[in-house]
Amino acid sequence: MKLVFLGTASSKPSSDRNVSSIAIHHNREILLFDCGEGTQRQMLHLVKQSRISKIFISHFHGDHYLGLPGLLMTMSLNNRSAPVDIYGPPGASTFIDNLLHSGYMDIGFEVRVTEVYDKKIAGEGYCVIPFPVDHGIPALGYVFVENDRRGSFNVSKAMALGIREEMFSYIDRTGSMVVDGSLVTLQEVTGPPKKGIKIVYSGDTRPVKFPDEAKAPDILIHEATFISIEEKGDTYHSTVLEACQTAKDIGAAQLVLTHLNSRYEHEELEQAAQLYFDNVCIAKDFLTIEL
Numbered sequence: 436m437k438l439v440f441l442g443t444a445s446s447k448p449s450s451d452r453n454v455s456s457i458a459i460h461h462n463r464e465i466l467l468f469d470c471g472e473g474t475q476r477q478m479l480h481l482v483k484q485s486r487i488s489k490i491f492i493s494h495f496h497g498d499h500y501l502g503l504p505g506l507l508m509t510m511s512l513n514n515r516s517a518p519v520d521i522y523g524p525p526g527a528s529t530f531i532d533n534l535l536h537s538g539y540m541d542i543g544f545e546v547r548v549t550e551v552y553d554k555k556i557a558g559e560g561y562c563v564i565p566f567p568v569d570h571g572i573p574a575l576g577y578v579f580v581e582n583d584r585r586g587s588f589n590v591s592k593a594m595a596l597g598i599r600e601e602m603f604s605y606i607d608r609t610g611s612m613v614v615d616g617s618l619v620t621l622q623e624v625t626g627p628p629k630k631g632i633k634i635v636y637s638g639d640t641r642p643v644k645f646p647d648e649a650k651a652p653d654i655l656i657h658e659a660t661f662i663s664i665e666e667k668g669d670t671y672h673s674t675v676l677e678a679c680q681t682a683k684d685i686g687a688a689q690l691v692l693t694h695l696n697s698r699y700e701h702e703e704l705e706q707a708a709q710l711y712f713d714n715v716c717i718a719k720d721f722l723t724i725e726l
């Protein structure tokens with residue numbers, strides 16, 4: 436599994452940061468979280484757009500979705516035939532329908548839009564759970580949860596039950612097999628299941644209570660638009676400290692801050708964050724995290 440930050444700027448692009456987008460590679464599938472303007476160009480060397488199956492939009496401020504029409508058009512020019520699923524908060528259907536009718540766009544595949552609130556979205560080997568956040572307009576955060584993976588083969592136990600190494604892939608597929616007249620199950624010859632990876636993305640939000648499903652993630656990706664509370668004023672965003680506080684509240688193992696204001700230097704953000712949370716990193720465009 437791999438996480439690629441395609442855009443880490445708040446509101447508008449700067450010379451070294453594009454606006455919001457994050458790609459999660461899971462098996463052969465790519466899930467895109469937000470798609471600011473210019474996202475398709477950011478993808479060129481790192482993300483195969485033909486593998487994108489689902490796009491999750493956190494909210495409909497321009498810096499989070501204006502890359503959609505260009506991306507969909509390019510997919511169509513590349514002769515895509517598989518449908519694309521787009522998920523977003525209430526209003527998504529109208530906004531995306533307007534986008535797709537804003538010119539002579541001829542998309543040659545199905546674009547399926549689903550408005551979501553907090554209902555789980557099932558995928559192959561994972562699920563995504565949206566949750567409402569506080570951004571002054573309908574806005575969502577998302578929890579990506581990978582299904583638990585089976586434990587490793589216990590070779591000596593398997594051998595004792597008559598399962599030789601060349602049979603591992605067979606029993607892995609079927610879940611059980613008969614050896615010398617007795618049934619052996621996969622659970623008998625493997626260790627305890629390994630916990631699936633959990634990633635939480637805040638979208639844009641003021642500090643808000645995250646749902647139970649968001650607890651104890653491997654990574655929390657949180658917006659940190661401001662450093663000081665004075666600069667933040669009454670905007671519907673979070674400061675570095677507030678993002679760190681949320682990471683502590685939900686027991687995140689690692690925190691990655693994004694949606695960064697160009698007024699701050701990278702080191703300035705890093706120093707501010709390290710005061711409040713140990714395992715924290717400031718995202719940069721093209722930052723890649725292997726999991």
Ligand SMILES: [Zn+2]
Pocket residue numbers: 494496570639
């Ligand atoms: Zn916003």
